Amino acid sequence: MQIYSACGAITAPQKHKVTLQPAERECIPTPVTCVEVVEAYVERVREVNPLINALVKDRFEEALQEARQVDKLLSEGPDDDSLEEKFPLLGVPITVKEAFSLHGMPNTSGLVSRRNVIATSDAPVVSRLKQAGAIPLGVTNCSELCMWFESSNKVYGRTNNPYDLQRIAGGSSGGEGSVLAAACSVIGVGSDIGGSIRMPAFFNGVFGHKPTTGVVPNDGQFPIAQGARTSLLCTGPMCRYAEDLEPMLRVMAGSGVNKLKLDEKVSLGKIKFHCMDHDGGSIFVSPVDKEILQAQKKVVEHLKGELGVQVQPVAIHKMKYSFQIWSAMMSCKDSDGQEAQLFTDLLGDHGKPVWPLWELMKWLVGMSSHTLPAIALGLTEKLVKLNPAGNAKLVSMAKSLQEEMEALLGPDGVLLYPSHPTVAPRHHSPICTPFNFAYTAIFNVLGLPVTQCPLGLSSEGLPLGIQLVAASYNDHLTLAVARYLEKAFGGWVLPGQV
Known part of the structure; x- marks a missing residue:
């Protein structure tokens, strides 16, 4: 199946026009109106979405009206510089994960009991993007309650991967990954508590960034994290082009961006690169695919050959326990003694908690409103809480691992690490490998900034990629390396081109 790009990323607005760049970025940008831009993306969504089921509710009429307002502003407004400073994303079409509040749009997180919930306000990150001039096209699919890495639920159904409709788009921000890969949006809003930005970005061959914990606000999404989970959840940008990550991150972070070093110039030749091919052999996680390892090896060889840097192989023993550490942290109390809400309570959504065994029996006969x-x-x-002594040991291990990783990376280090053990799996198969998300989840525990960077396609035509990890508040390093690797390895590849 081939999915062709309607249009590529949009550059900064110019007076009387918005500039559209083709996906290949080899042609001179052609001036077009903002209405034409939005219309192109609307047409693209209507063409492709029936196949991928990524955008679950649109606001096309509102988006076109907002585009008309942008064109009017551009025709009457001040000079280019003042407009760009005030509205850095003026006229840029975006999509938003349905778990976030977007005024007038559903906010179910795939939960049947919330199917009639309509957002009456915007989540802070959504509000900031809109204030920066971005135009939301609609909301995208996620997994039920954002706690699984296949985006499928009983409200909207299943989202497909645009490179192969029989493959998953990932989760929980799978709709965002799919809609971006299929060129139906320019940039998107995702959230990540165990890899929910980076896995979909990897499976769909786009860029995704999990910022340093605590920089971008998580408010305005359902479910909201409680207990120790508040230190694991991150909100971040997703896009097809690496250069779009930073301006989007600046807007989403607001004043929090001052904690980062995005204005600091990065000298790639002075970065201390480290690489780790796998987690050390966890019994819970699949071995890393050969082609993923080969792609990472090519990155290492390129960095050595072109930048003349050393890439130091490392073996961090505690990474072997990534899944166990993440699970323990998800269930423990925060510093104030608050516990995370039970998942069975969330499934009930302020009603009676769900009885999972009864739901399983109902599911077997096709009567449950929940996914398997x-x-x-x-x-x-509840099994995690049966061993408090073991959990305490794992929490202590998490702290020790964080200290070890911060010391290793320091102010100028970047770690290369697989984004996932396998390329995008076939639908339903993750139920047989439920712990493979540990490759991304461990960095939520550590609070480190991570950028998922695409690295071309596998022999089956499925996206490959790599995680770029830095020490806390060094997001500028991973973003700079992502931009470099995009130029070296091609970045996003149009589905159907190979």
Whole structure:
């Protein structure tokens, strides 16, 4: 199946026009109106979305009206510099994960009991993007309650991967990954508590950035994290082009961006690169695919050959326990003694908690309103609390690992690490490998900034990629390396081109 790009990323607005660049970025940009830009993306969504089911509710009429207002502003407004400073994303079409509040749009997070919930306000990050001039096209699909890495639920159905409709788009921000890969949006809003930005970005061959914890606000999404989970959840940008990550991050972070070093110039030749091919052999996680390892090896060889840097192989023993550490942290109390809400309570959404065993019986006869992964999580979540001594040891291990990783990376280090053990799996198969998300989840525990960077396609035509990890508040390093690797390895590849 081939999916062709309607249009590429949009550059900074110019007076009387918005500039559209083709996906290949080899042609001179052609001046077009903002209405023409939005219309192109609307047409693209209507063409492709029936196949991928990524955008679950549109606001096309409102978006076109907002585009007309942008064109009017550009025709009557002040000079280019003042407009760009005030509205850095003026006229840029965006999409938003349905778990975030976007005024007038549904906010179910795939939960049937919330199917009639309509957002009456905007989440802070959404509001900031709109204030910067961005135009939301609609909201995108996610997994039920954002706690699974296949975006499928009983409200909207299943999202497909544009490179192969029989493959998953990832989760929980799978709709965003799919809609971006299919060139139906320019940039998107995702959230990540265990890899929910980076896995979809990897499976769909786009860029995704999990910022340093605590920089971008998480408010305005459902479910909101409680207990120790507040230190794991991150909101961040997703896009097809690496250069779009930084301006989007600046807007989403607001005043929090001052904690980062985005204005600092990065000398790639002075970065201390480290690489780790796998987690050390966890019994819970699949071995890393050969082609993923080969792609990472090519990156290492390129950095050595072109930049003349050393890439130091490392073996961090505690990474072997990534899944166990993440699970323990998800269930422990925060510093104020607050516990995270049980998943079975969230499934009930302020009603009676769901009985997972009863839901499983209903599911077997096709009568449950919940997905099998959600039911399975409800069945297993209490098992983690059966071993408090073991959990305490894992929490202590998490702190030790964080200290070790911060010391390793320091102010100028970047770690190369697989984004996932396998390329995009076939639909339903993650139920057989439920812990493979540990490759991304461990960095939520550590609070480190991570950029997922695409590295071309596998022999099956599926996206490859790599995680770029830096020490806290050094997001500028991973973003700079991502921009470099995009030029070296091609970045996003149009689905159907190979």
